[in-house]
Amino acid sequence: MSERRQLISLAYRLLGSLADAEDVVQETYARWYAMAPRQRAAIESTGGWLAKVASRICLDLLGSARARRERYVGEWIPEPVPDRTEWVSGWTGGAEVDPADRVTLDESLNMAFLVVLEAMTPAERVAFILHDVFRYPFPEVAEIVGRTPAACRQLATSARRRVRASRGPGTPNARRARIVREFKEAWEAKDVEALIGLLDPDVTAIGDGGGVVAALPRPLRGGEPVAEYFIGLVRQADGLTILERTVNGRPGLLLQYEGATVAVLALDIVDDRVTHVWAVRNPAKLRPWT
Known part of the structure; x- marks a missing residue:
């Protein structure tokens, strides 16, 4: 073994x-x-x-x-x-x-x-x-x-x-966890301004649905568009639960809807700002999380 x-x-x-x-x-x-x-x-x-x-x-x-x-x-x-x-x-x-x-x-x-x-x-x-x-x-x-x-x-x-x-400047995991928690709280509160404040102006969000479930069809760039996209998601999916989890060794988020895991988010953080969000929605890639 x-x-x-x-x-x-x-x-x-x-x-x-x-x-x-x-x-x-x-x-x-x-x-x-x-x-x-x-x-x-x-x-x-x-x-x-x-x-x-x-x-x-x-x-x-x-x-x-x-x-x-x-x-x-x-x-x-x-x-x-x-x-x-x-x-x-x-x-x-x-x-x-x-x-x-x-x-x-x-x-x-x-x-x-x-x-x-x-x-x-x-x-x-x-x-x-x-x-x-x-x-x-x-x-x-x-x-x-x-x-x-x-x-x-x-x-x-x-x-x-x-x-x-x-490589960007190294960010300790404890600080990463704090930023991820603040991101989660702003997202849950549907606070666009707070979310924009946590995002790098050139942040990139990428979704992977594998053609099986809905996801961003192409990378989305910019603090305001990315913040509005994520706020739109929680407005559309009433009852969405956002949980803090370790994703690939770093603080990340897991999304559940009606008890089922629907997405896993990995975030990259530089200078206390989120620079990348990778949102995996393809069910075939979520097996270890279910």
């Missing part, structure tokens, strides 16, 4: 989908048990073998996932996960990384980070996650990605630049 949690932890970060990560782990174990006992006995590190196979499967999936997401109805947001220790558990391979560039397992879970990963090529994403997050040395990364260690180093460097460019 410990190995399974670690593999899901790795595959989720590589794919941004818990459902896909579970499928990858199932396929990885199927390949393990398909080998003869003699072959399994010859493998020095079971965990290492499983991680390499899972990473290769993820690399193959990332190519097809990009094509699937181009056909996806509306915006695609990584699947949000609740506050469970298995999503942040993992193992490290001992690679040396400059502390200034170090990405912790906790940081690699948050929605803002996962969204940045979506803009990377499959090889960039895998090389970066394996080396900078899980500390695999480049010779091992090269074995998985199918490129030279030098090429993998370049891939990780390129990915690191993207992450560095997207």
Whole structure:
């Protein structure tokens, strides 16, 4: 079970989908048990073998996932996960990384980070996650990605630049929780002015309904339009319950209507202002929350 949690932890970060990560782990174990006992006995590190196979499967999936997401109805947001220790558990391979560039397992879970990963090529994403997050040395990364260690180093460097460019000033979780609570209270009170005051003037709200349920068809930008949109939602849905929850390791919100979970919101906060709201409504992505 410990190995399974670690593999899901790795595959989720590589794919941004818990459902896909579970499928990858199932396929990885199927390949393990398909080998003869003699072959399994010859493998020095079971965990290492499983991680390499899972990473290769993820690399193959990332190519097809990009094509699937181009056909996806509306915006695609990584699947949000609740506050469970298995999503942040993992193992490290001992690679040396400059502390200034170090990405912790906790940081690699948050929605803002996962969204940045979506803009990377499959090889960039895998090389970066394996080396900078899980500390695999480049010779091992090269074995998985199918490129030279030098090429993998370049891939990780390129990915690191993207992450560095997207990073805002760090905000302690306690302060994030306070802003999220104030956002919730202003939203419940239908106080447009208070909500605008909590939003960055250039805030972006993105919804993911997957073509199954109603959601924002395209990103909405600007403090006033975003505030009015959210106030409009609570006015239309009488009886909507807004709950504070940990979403991808950070304070977020869960929406329930008539006892059913209808949305999970991840928020990014910089300088005490909400800069991004990712609202996941696709029921297939809400399984862990129901």
